Every structure is written in structure tokens, then in C-alpha cells.
Amino acid sequence: MGRHSPACVGCVGAGNGDGMTEADGVDGASVLRRAGWRIIPLLGLAYMIAFMDRSNISFAARTMNADLGFSATIYGIGGGVFFASYALFEIPSNILLERVGARRWIARIMISWGLIAAAMMLVHSAWQFYALRFALGMAEAGFFPGVIFYLSLWFPREARGRAISRFYISGPLTRVVMGVLSVWLLALNGSGGLKGWQWLFLVEGLPAVLAGLLVLWLLPDRPQAVGWLSQAEKDWLAARLAEDGAGPARRHSPLAALRLPAVLLLGMVGLLTTCAYYTFTLSEPQILAQMTGWSVVSVGYLVSVGGLAGAAGMLFTGWMSDRTGTRVPFMIGSTALVLMAYALFALDGGRVTGLIAYAIYVACWGSVTLSVWMLCTDLVAPGDMAVATAMVNTMSQTGAFFGPIAWGVARDATGSFHTGFVGLAVAQALALVFVGALVRYRRKLAMGAR
Numbered sequence: 001m002g003r004h005s006p007a008c009v010g011c012v013g014a015g016n017g018d019g020m021t022e023a024d025g026v027d028g029a030s031v032l033r034r035a036g037w038r039i040i041p042l043l044g045l046a047y048m049i050a051f052m053d054r055s056n057i058s059f060a061a062r063t064m065n066a067d068l069g070f071s072a073t074i075y076g077i078g079g080g081v082f083f084a085s086y087a088l089f090e091i092p093s094n095i096l097l098e099r100v101g102a103r104r105w106i107a108r109i110m111i112s113w114g115l116i117a118a119a120m121m122l123v124h125s126a127w128q129f130y131a132l133r134f135a136l137g138m139a140e141a142g143f144f145p146g147v148i149f150y151l152s153l154w155f156p157r158e159a160r161g162r163a164i165s166r167f168y169i170s171g172p173l174t175r176v177v178m179g180v181l182s183v184w185l186l187a188l189n190g191s192g193g194l195k196g197w198q199w200l201f202l203v204e205g206l207p208a209v210l211a212g213l214l215v216l217w218l219l220p221d222r223p224q225a226v227g228w229l230s231q232a233e234k235d236w237l238a239a240r241l242a243e244d245g246a247g248p249a250r251r252h253s254p255l256a257a258l259r260l261p262a263v264l265l266l267g268m269v270g271l272l273t274t275c276a277y278y279t280f281t282l283s284e285p286q287i288l289a290q291m292t293g294w295s296v297v298s299v300g301y302l303v304s305v306g307g308l309a310g311a312a313g314m315l316f317t318g319w320m321s322d323r324t325g326t327r328v329p330f331m332i333g334s335t336a337l338v339l340m341a342y343a344l345f346a347l348d349g350g351r352v353t354g355l356i357a358y359a360i361y362v363a364c365w366g367s368v369t370l371s372v373w374m375l376c377t378d379l380v381a382p383g384d385m386a387v388a389t390a391m392v393n394t395m396s397q398t399g400a401f402f403g404p405i406a407w408g409v410a411r412d413a414t415g416s417f418h419t420g421f422v423g424l425a426v427a428q429a430l431a432l433v434f435v436g437a438l439v440r441y442r443r444k445l446a447m448g449a450r
Contacts, residue, residue, distance in 0.1 A: 032156075053208060077405050078130055080404040081134050109140060145392070148376070161321045172366055177307075268395065269438065279400075282404050285303065334371065345421045346422050346425050
């Protein structure tokens, strides 16, 4: 399958915890620190805005649905259709990113999605809602797997867990910003003749355009193109990446990538866990308000605190998995704990039980998805990376399409969230089964290397 040396499958190197040593007068740790500071904050800002623009409808939902007469089913379809177009255009987008360069393509993605996200303020009917959510997914398609592929061009495998986690924490940190900002924007209801939810879409959408221009200006395509590394440092980094099997990416059809066992297994884990995650996220403020009886403002602060917990859990997972040289225990443990959280929600044991479940959920879910991407970059050869990451994310986003729709239908049919939470627990349990299959597959590869 064009993987790394089988003896290293699932491991991330050994030594002093970062695997970076001086060679030929080059301080490898310094090279990676500078690369991290130059590219990760900018990409993290971009992902923060992307995450906000795809999920801010969760805060708009209560007033928007009431103003426009949307049922839970209509809202669920609108929430899910984003992921259908995202999945549909994921692989073509990543292929284009590889051909035209990360800087230009990521900038294009951000500018187009920012304009469409702001245009959500113009929605007045269900079909307009569906159309703009579909367009938003099409515009954003390829961003996340493109960044994962891009980071693999800069960071050797033994440092990649920390690099991905430091980028990826922008997702949970967005919850900190969104929990406060969205409440403030919704309070502008009536100002300038606009509803609060219209202000929310406008103000949270347009920053993507500015961030896209910053990417176009500041983001380098590859290490060899930058002036802040010496030629010796560039050669050192190229040699370290070559040890991972780096080389020119081969062209694959989507079916060729799907035939890689690691891609299929990781895609199934992503499909099931992402289905559950985004289904919960798109109704999160409503769930928390009903569970606690708290006001919109208090729920916003709770979401913000949850974002901090999620960021801490993700950073810990990235750091410890690089330090210990393994990813698998973190994937197993975090997947099992999120299953426990969904099961506690399904029990509907009241405010205290619900808050315990929420604490487990926010602290652990980021570790589930981070483990998927760390293992993807470990198990898939760099030559296969662009299409493989797109395929894993395509499968993941397909789950995020179906989950919100089923959740909305169940809510309309039963009038409660209970049936939906049972479904989330079942999806997470199935994900744990595929995690087990992934572990067995990894062991088989390791035994074949001996």
C-alpha cells in the first residue's frame, strides 16, 4: 500500500521526545519551531473561521427557525447538506490544491466561503437555506485535508502529532469565541433593521475573506520556497521527510485510495464519529438549554468553557502521542469515553448527569478525530497523502450529512432528543468496533515486518 517501513507503523519515533537532533550544523528543533510559528497560527486562524462559519447556525437556530418557520427536519436537512457538498467536492479540491499550490488554493477556498457564509443572512425560505448551505460546503471542500497534507510537507512523522494538534485546537477554541460572540450578535436583534441571526452570519462570515488575503500574502507553498530557512536547513528538512518516504505524489483515482485498508478503516471511524459529533454540535445550544434550564447567555459561556477543555485535551493527546511513540491507545480511550458521554445523555438523568456527560464529551472528542489524522499521516505514504486524506475526510463528512437529518426527523417525530442520543451512542459504538479492526490491521503489519 505504499506505506512507511512496516516496523514503524503506528509509531512516531523514539529518543528525547521530539526526535530532532543537530546534524551537519543544523539545529532541527529550531527549524521546526520556526516553521511552526510561521505557518500554524495562520492556518489555525483560517480553521477557526471555517469552523465558526459551518457551525454558527447552531446559535442562530432558535430564533432563525422561529422567524422563518423552519421545523427540526428542515433545519436538519440544511445542517446536513453542507457536508454532502463538502464530501462531494473534497477529492477534486485536494487534487487542485496539489497542482496549483497550497497558498493560492487555500486563499481561494477562504475568500469564496466567507462571501457565501455572510450571504446566509439573506435566507428567507427553506430552499434558499439548503442552496446556501450546499454552496458553503462546496466552497470549503478540501480545506481541512489540504492542510493535513500541507503539514505533512513540513513536519517529519515524529513531530507531526504536535503540529496537527496545534493547528487542530482552533476547532475547540472557536467554541470559546463563538459562545461569547454569537450571544452578543444575537442581542443586536432589530439593530439596522436586521434580525440578530442575520448580524451573526454577516459579522462571522466576512473575516474569512480577510484571512484568505492574508494566506495569499503570507503562506509559503513548500519549504524550498522560503527565505527564512538556510539552504542547509532546507536540505536537512528534505532529508528528514525523505526518511518518511516523501516523494512526488502519485495520481490516484478515488477508488484506488479507497482500496488502501488504512484509508477504508480510518474513513469508517471518521464517518461514524463525525456523524455523531456534528449532529450534536448543530443542536448543542438547544440541548444544553433544555438540559440545564439556563439562559442563552449562560449556555454561551458553557460552550466557551467546553472549548477550552477540548483544546487542552487535544494538545495533551498530540504531545503525549509524540512523546510515547504511539497513537492507538489515545484513539481507543477517547472513542470509548465519548461513547460513555452519549450514553449518559441518552439516560436523561437530569442536569448534573448531563453536565458530567458534557464535560467528558468536550474533553475527549477532539482526541478521537486528532487520532484519526495522526494515524492517517503515519499509515499512509506521503506519495498517497493528498488523495488519501481527502478520501478519509470525504467519508467522514458523508456521515455528517446523514446524522443531522435523521436527528431532525427523530426530534419532530418524538418531540425530544432522547431517540437521537440513542442513535449517537450506537454510531459511536460501531466506531469503536472499527477502531478495534484498525488495531488488528496495525498488528498484522507489524508482525509481517519481523
